[in-house]
Every structure is written in C-alpha cells, then in structure tokens.
Amino acid sequence: MHIVLASHTRIPARLYGGTERIILWLGRALSERGHVVGLLGPAGSSWPYGPLTILDPHRPLEAQIPAQADVFHSHIGLDPDFDGKACQTVHGNAAGAELHRNSIFISADHARRHGGTVFVHNGLDPRVYPEPDLAHGGRSLVFLAKAAWKVKNVRGAIRVARRAGRPLEVLGGYRLNLKMGFRLTLDPNARFHGMVDDAGKAAILGRAAGLLFPVRWHEPFGIAVIEAMYFGLPVFATPYGSLPELVPQHVGCLSEKAEVLADAIRDIGRFDRAAIHAHFRDNFTAERMTERYLDLYERIEAGESLHPARFKAPVVSQPKAMLPWTE
Numbered sequence: 383m384h385i386v387l388a389s390h391t392r393i394p395a396r397l398y399g400g401t402e403r404i405i406l407w408l409g410r411a412l413s414e415r416g417h418v419v420g421l422l423g424p425a426g427s428s429w430p431y432g433p434l435t436i437l438d439p440h441r442p443l444e445a446q447i448p449a450q451a452d453v454f455h456s457h458i459g460l461d462p463d464f465d466g467k468a469c470q471t472v473h474g475n476a477a478g479a480e481l482h483r484n485s486i487f488i489s490a491d492h493a494r495r496h497g498g499t500v501f502v503h504n505g506l507d508p509r510v511y512p513e514p515d516l517a518h519g520g521r522s523l524v525f526l527a528k529a530a531w532k533v534k535n536v537r538g539a540i541r542v543a544r545r546a547g548r549p550l551e552v553l554g555g556y557r558l559n560l561k562m563g564f565r566l567t568l569d570p571n572a573r574f575h576g577m578v579d580d581a582g583k584a585a586i587l588g589r590a591a592g593l594l595f596p597v598r599w600h601e602p603f604g605i606a607v608i609e610a611m612y613f614g615l616p617v618f619a620t621p622y623g624s625l626p627e628l629v630p631q632h633v634g635c636l637s638e639k640a641e642v643l644a645d646a647i648r649d650i651g652r653f654d655r656a657a658i659h660a661h662f663r664d665n666f667t668a669e670r671m672t673e674r675y676l677d678l679y680e681r682i683e684a685g686e687s688l689h690p691a692r693f694k695a696p697v698v699s700q701p702k703a704m705l706p707w708t709e
Contacts, residue, residue, distance in 0.1 A: 385412055385679060386420040386451040390437065390458040393427045400605045401473050404671075405457055407507040411672035420448055444468075453679045460484075462692040467682050472496065475602060477698040483689045484682055486675075488603040489624030495600060496695040500678070500688045503628075504603050505671030506612060508663075511584050516614045516655040520591035522549045523647070524615070526583070526606035529555020529574075533599035535620075538707055540572045542594055542618070542640050546647035550594065551586050553578050587613045592634075592650055595619035596643065598704040604628060611662035614655030618643045622705050628666075633658050640709045 387405055395402035409419045413431035421429040424437050435448055444464050447454045453467050460470035460482040469484035476496060487493035487501040523543045527534040529552055536555055543550035550572045575586070587593075593610035601623035608628065610617055617634030619625050629636055632654065635646035664670075678688060 384418040384450050384452045386422055386448055386454050388422040388456040388458055393423050404504050407668040411668045453682050469682055477695055479695045481693055483687045483692050490627055491624050492602045497693050502674040504605055505666050505668040507668040514613045516659055520589055522551050522590050523592050523594050524551045524590045525594050526553045533704055535596045535598050538596040539594040540569050541709055542643045544571050545644035553583055590615055592616045592618055598707050601625055608662055608666040611658050614659040616653040618647055633661050638706050
C-alpha cells in the first residue's frame, strides 16, 4: 500500500514534539512492514521512508495529495466534504469543529466527547529509549508537560510532591515564565529543566520514582504518561479525559484531590515497575498503533467509511473552564 502522511510542522521535531514523533514512528513502522510511506510536510523536513512532498500552506491541502497515494492520512485536518480515500487523526480537543467521516481520535474518551467512535491509542517506539532499569526505586517525581499551560497544573504537581515528601523534576517549563503573563515559581523543592530532548528526558525518567500528571482538562491522550510507563514509573494523575483508560489501578492512582495523590505516593513501593512496563509493552508501542491504523487504512481503501457521514463535535458550554482540583 502507498500511504501518505501529512504534517504542518517539521519532521522530525527539534526537541519535544508529541505529534511529530507519533508521525515519525508510524512512518517507520509502516515502512518496516513493506509499505511505501510518503510525507506531505513543510520545508526542512527529513523523511527516509518514501517520497517527501513539500507542503504549500497557501494551497488547499486536498489539492496537494500525491496522485499515487492509496490512502492519505492527515494529521493537520481534512475538508469534511473531501470524497477521496483519506482520513485524519484529530490530536487535540476540537469542540464545535466540523469533522470528516473518516476522523480518528486518540482515545475512547476523546472520540466520545467529539461524537465519534473510532480511535487509535498513540504508541512509542521503544528503540529510541535506553533499556529501563526496573529494579531501582528512584527518589524524585517528574512533571512532564508544557508547564506554561494552566490546564497542565504544574503548581498542583509541586504541592503534591511537597506533601509526599519528594523532590519534583519539571520537564517542559522554566522557573520564570513570561510567555503567558508573569509567573515565578520559588519553591526550592521543584527543579526546572526547560524543554529537553529525548536523551535528557530519558535520563531523568530513567532514575525517577513516578510521574505526576494532575491535568485540569480532558486530556486527549497523554504521551508523557506512556513514556513514564515505559520506564516502569507509576502514574499519579487526575481522572480526566483519556487517563482512566490508560492508567489501571496496578499502574497508578487517579484523583482530583491532592491529598489522595500524596497518600498514594507515600505508598509508592506497592507498585510493580516490571508490571507497569509490561502494560506499556502490551498496549502502547508504535507496533500496536500501526496495526490499528493499518486495519483502518484497509477499510478506507476498500471504500468503507469509518463514520456514516461528516459530523460536528459538540460545543462545550465553558471551553476555558478548568476541571476541579482540590488541595
């Protein structure tokens, strides 16, 4: 099969790029299965798995689909009325959006909230990470997200870590942040690392005790969560969005209450790191993701629609309201 993936950002990403890494790993896994995998992406992209077509942002996306494509897989949207053999993965929250009939979401909750039924969980390529040491216990907790986004709740993570008596490593943020107003975090229990590359992130996750992920929105997926699982880290998070389907009881604790998460961290020794890593291997590798996408590609190539018709995601009454968090 000749599959063309589409991205509006450069592949590969310079530092941390969640969607960009998913596209790269999907392309690699498809190529290793013998498929021709093209990329429609911006200038500066590097793509070893098939033809690279430079995306022109001033032209309609659908007019740039290479003629030889059997299936076109967009990660940057798709005209809801486009009638070709194509699909799109919706990576973010898109309340009120008009969606193509072949829209794919990234968790069951994500699909449900948008009025859809089809989803594929993201998956990581374990080959880009060092072998995890599942025997050590670790001391620090890790926060891995864009700390400048209030919905990611870095302040809540810092307070939970302090209550639990453990230091916190913040990946994806700075102590002084001027991008979204003036924010200065003085707590010495939190160490800020800024934006880190894969090697730096792996070094910190590999020696950590657990992941703190107390988001205050409906998380569409949460790549940081499955990265932590790869290293055998238990996950302490809020029960929002995809997280209940990613984090069963033997993998972590979900609560919107800071004290409940802190209590679970105090009892962190009850979690089996090898079992957490096995949960990752069974569910969230790039191979598993690719198998699921291939099933959908085959249905689309055969002329089947993933949903009966185009549809509109429900409108959220208070789109900027943060979900409950109790300290």
